[in-house]
Amino acid sequence: MKHRLITITLGAALALGCAQTARAQGGDAILDLLTKKGIITQREANDVREQLDSQMAQAVELHGKGKFSSWLDGVKFSGDLRLRADNISHEDYTRDSDRLRFRYRLRLGMEFQFQEWATVNFRLASGDGDPVSTNQSFTDTFKKKPITIDTISVTLQPPGWNWVKVIGGKMENPIWQPKFNSPMVYDNDVTPEGVAEVLQYTFGANSQYRLFGQFGQFVLDEISTTSSRNNSRDPFLLDFQAGIEAGFGGELPKKPKLKVTAAGGFMLTHNVNNTGYTPFSDSGNRGNANGSGSFTNSPLADFNVVYGRGEIAYLISEKNFLGTPSVLTLSGEVDKNIAGAYETLTGSSQTIDPDQTLGWTFQLGFGEAKKKGEWQIAYQYKHQEADSTFDSLTDSDWGTGGIDRKGHCIKGAYNVRDWWQLGVSTFLTSKISNRPNSGHNTRGGIGPDHGQEMLRIIVDSSFKF
Amino acid sequence: MKPILTILMALAITAQAQNITIKGSDTMVILGQKWAEVYMKKNPGVTVQVTGGGSGTGIAALLNGSTDICNSSRPIRPSEVAECVKKFKARPREYKTCLDALSVYVQKDNPIESLSFPQLEGIFTGKITNWKAVGGPDLPISLYGRENSSGTYEFFKEHVLNKKDFAASTKTMPGTAAVIQGIAKDKGGIGYGGIAYGEGVKHLKVSKAAGGEAFEPTEQNVFDGKYPITRYLFNYIAPAKDAGAVAAFISWCISDEGQAVVKDVGYFPLPKNMR
Structure with missing residues (x-):
């Protein structure tokens, strides 16, 4: 009876207030005062607080149902702008031109949450549609620059099933890769098209372990030509990945002392050797062995890439070091294309250096650049042979984009403000195989070019909003 | 049967x-x-x-x-x-x-009897590094603290250090008992923890303002609101x-x-x- 009386009295009193938060805080203050005065017990205060919360939740729900444009409440906007100076210099500049270009990248994202279980993501980006780059050079006598659709996808997560979601459309890459300076299989700008299923299962006393699986079924092209006998063999890319993330020590699960993430998977293409399919190559991402005869524009065969990748982040001390979190990060990856055709080059116009099917990398980094005053630095060594993975999707900053290169990358970043980051990346790379040049990414092939090194320095100023 | x-x-x-x-x-x-x-x-x-x-x-x-x-x-x-x-x-x-009086401990032989909030902030953030600066012997200060998952760590940081970071030299101990053990063996040691711990060390009087009256962490001072680092558990x-x-x-x-x-x-x- 006492609960009921207090609830009614408080409810009536608080209904006269305006803001919901103020009402909740006011209710708490009154209940705390009543407890302190010994008028009600802590348990009675808790019972009343729960009843009031429940009444307020019902009122908020009713209010929400009555709104005409409630969908606006579920919209989130985000974006970033990056200004870049990009210098490329070759050891022998008489054979290959050095370049200095100034570029920008703009991304404007919107997220519409229609229901708790359904979200649409939409992002516009600068660039000309290159799958591995949203950069746009300042060029062509002030010509207006294009905007493209970077992502448009829907994510469905059944209510109460927080272990699974399904994504459809042109999406942010759901496949996990460590935070490399230069990623191996997919450039960070790759936004695959198709369907993906993302699964996770969290367990442990402090929810410190997470098993995850990412399965992507992506469309590479829709072949419309009727002249090709292969017109029905549209190319696809599939990626099946499983892994575990584990935290140890520290503040679990959010801020562990040691965090280990490891994943293994299988990336395979289907029908990329269709004569009707020419992989996108504006970025200069070429280097894979092609077929022969009428197949010279297509990759020699489909790719079957088995990979293992991992990252270990260790919080050396709770104290910052020169303003940045004392986090040491070690990451690595090994990729092997097990498609037999690339091991022998049978059926290829390319006969030099078969079995260029291995890629590997490791990286050591320190710090974290997320908030004002924080910085990070990382060194990476990368060795990526010509047929180790599908070259159309690899990092566009490595060399001048593409594959068949080995070398070093050092990257540093400093956050001037939470929203403003300065960064410098240096790539020193050289060609691995003796295969002739087939694109500017493969500079340094046979003859006097072989072994020629390329130095690329990128300076970025990035703004988040 | x-x-x-x-x-x-x-x-x-x-x-x-x-x-x-x-x-x-x-x-x-x-x-x-x-x-x-x-x-x-x-x-x-x-x-x-x-x-x-x-x-x-x-x-x-x-x-x-x-x-x-x-x-x-x-x-x-x-x-x-x-x-x-x-x-x-x-x-x-x-x-x-x-109720708990969050206590500041030093070794029994340390002649210091009381510290103010500004002095504690200076000591635990690493600005004051010698007991001489707070009227004690010419002896380096040795800091003992808790892991950041500890509520005591957070409470002390928020209410005494004005949310400033602990000095990098603070020894992070797994529990209050370990803090006490460390201080008991360390002439220059200082640490913090619950009032129920503290055998073998000295509990300091604490004042909120520099030069203000310092109070012991006793039950009466806690109830009267005089001891300044009081909390509920x-x-x-x-x-x-x-x-x-x-x-x-x-x-x-x-x-x-x-x-x-x-x-x-x-x-x-x-x-x-x-x-």
Whole structure:
């Protein structure tokens, strides 16, 4: 009876207030005062607080149902702008031109949450549609620059099933890769098209372990030509990945002392050797062995890439070091294309250096650049042979984009403000195989070019909003 | 007939057996264990298991359902309440269990008797590094503190250090008992922790303002609001679990009997009107 009386009295009193938060805080203050005065017990205060919360939740729900444009409440906007100076210099500049270009990248994202279980993501980006780059050079006598659709996808997560979601459309890459300076299989700008299923299962006393699986079924092209006998063999890319993330020590699960993430998977293409399919190559991402005869524009065969990748982040001390979190990060990856055709080059116009099917990398980094005053630095060594993975999707900053290169990358970043980051990346790379040049990414092939090194320095100023 | 009766009685007791798990604050581990010991003696059908790990760990355990009760030496944060609302569709239930004077300890031989908040801030942020600067001997100050999952760490940082970071030289100890052990062997040592700990070290008087009157961490000074680093120690519980054996245990902890245990351990009982 006492609960009921207090609830009614408080409810009536608080209904006269305006803001919901103020009402909740006011209710708490009154209940705390009543407890302190010994008028009600802590348990009675808790019972009343729960009843009031429940009444307020019902009122908020009713209010929400009555709104005409409630969908606006579920919209989130985000974006970033990056200004870049990009210098490329070759050891022998008489054979290959050095370049200095100034570029920008703009991304404007919107997220519409229609229901708790359904979200649409939409992002516009600068660039000309290159799958591995949203950069746009300042060029062509002030010509207006294009905007493209970077992502448009829907994510469905059944209510109460927080272990699974399904994504459809042109999406942010759901496949996990460590935070490399230069990623191996997919450039960070790759936004695959198709369907993906993302699964996770969290367990442990402090929810410190997470098993995850990412399965992507992506469309590479829709072949419309009727002249090709292969017109029905549209190319696809599939990626099946499983892994575990584990935290140890520290503040679990959010801020562990040691965090280990490891994943293994299988990336395979289907029908990329269709004569009707020419992989996108504006970025200069070429280097894979092609077929022969009428197949010279297509990759020699489909790719079957088995990979293992991992990252270990260790919080050396709770104290910052020169303003940045004392986090040491070690990451690595090994990729092997097990498609037999690339091991022998049978059926290829390319006969030099078969079995260029291995890629590997490791990286050591320190710090974290997320908030004002924080910085990070990382060194990476990368060795990526010509047929180790599908070259159309690899990092566009490595060399001048593409594959068949080995070398070093050092990257540093400093956050001037939470929203403003300065960064410098240096790539020193050289060609691995003796295969002739087939694109500017493969500079340094046979003859006097072989072994020629390329130095690329990128300076970025990035703004988040 | 007698064996059958014995078996039936054993079965009845087993059927009624209740397990209560408690996880969280290291400061509250000795209190929780004493509560468990006394309560289990009085209620043979109930098993109470108490573990530490820090208040943050306890709240995480509450969220993932791996504990019935969370012991916390700091109030739950708004972000953690929001996570509870998401998970339980209601706020967690909070019970103040007793009062604590968060104490500042030095070695027994240290001639310093009191420190002010500005001095403590200077010492624990590393600006003051020698006892001479606060009227003590010419001796380097050696800092002892807790892990950041500890509620005591957070409370001290927020209320005494004005949210500034602890000096990088602070030795991070896994519990208050370890802080005490370290200081007892270290002439220049200083640390902080609950009032129930502190055998073998000296509890300093503390004043809020520089040059202000310093007060000892006594029960009377805590009730009168004179000692400036006073806090409640809490139990948090998911609303659905606040029933049956768990609710009975919490009610007992804040009853006269439970509060006698509080006093016995070294913390300060809640005033009767606040239970």
